[in-house]
Amino acid sequence: MSLLRCRGLRKTFGGHVVLDGLDLAIDEHRVVALIGASGSGKSTLLRCVNLLEELDDGTIELDGQDISDPRVDPDRVRRRIGMVFQAYNLFPHLSVLDNVTLAPVRVHRRPRAEAEAQARELLDRVGLGAKANAYPDRLSGGQQQRVAIVRALANSPRLMLLDEVTSALDPELVGEVLALVRELKADGMTMVLATHEMGFAREVADQVCFLDGGRVVESGPPERVLGDPTEPRTRQFLRRIIEAGRL
Known part of the structure; x- marks a missing residue:
């Protein structure tokens, strides 16, 4: 059984669709990196998993429990989930x-x-x-x-969510945070991280998911998704990343 399973997640803001029937399953002790352009739904997905945003449709299961059920106490759920934001808070x-x-x-x-x-x-x-x-x-x-x-x-926590944890840092400070994430992976922590650090995603993730338009367009091992993607939209995104010198 997957530690985390998202089925058909849909979330809109003022009529703008941010998550559009998104599906995702994550096994225990795995690290999943979410990549994609700004606005693709990465941060919203993490906030929905941590019950900081209410879904319009779909279900989220943690350890087999439907935590998106309105009758569930969100504070009790958050005791099993650790979340780290872009800003240190x-x-x-x-x-x-x-x-x-x-x-x-x-x-x-x-x-x-x-x-x-x-x-x-x-x-x-x-x-x-x-x-x-x-x-x-x-x-x-x-x-x-x-x-x-x-x-x-x-x-x-059973699950760690990391939302662009290096984006607010000066380049020389990024390494010390990434080193800590590597240690957590070595300890077997299950993590979902939204990141623009493609090299880090390649190194630390067991699975890379490319999001576009609120859906997981492509998912697989880092070496395949980042090195030999099959979807045209993924190839277009990575080409821009390479042109910007970020891969």
Whole structure:
């Protein structure tokens, strides 16, 4: 059984169709990279999976449960899903440690000492143990994004969603965030990541899905989709990427 299965997802904004009958299945311990032009539906798909957007039609199943059922408590679902956005979304008035422990303590009712011990362990793992008491404005963009990923990991999610996590970073800071994603893959974390980093998608993903017009137009192993795509629309997109020097 797939860990995540999307069937016939449809989402519109003001009459504009963003997801148009999208289907996607992801097995546990797999990394899926979503690629496509801006407006193709990548971010909206991730937001729908995390129940931040309400579907117009279709179903989303996580571990076999229909989480898109209106009777489902979205907060309970989000305890099993970690999401990291383009913007770091850290609370500026809280220290790094407090940002990471906020949800485990207040939402999951874990003892503070236990949550802080786990948070410090995770921060040490990503090389930020010494920054536990620092505030976000004292960190570089790459450090803030790593804290955001640690914050998502602190809830021990079944699934991680990463939405263009390097797009707001200076080029020299991208590598440290991508290194952390590689570590998560090595640990067996199931991830869906929307990215414009084609080289990274080729390296880390088990499956690449090209989205266009709110649908998965082509899907398969990175070496085939990025190296020898079969769909004309995929070939056109990648040709533009190559011309821009991004592949």
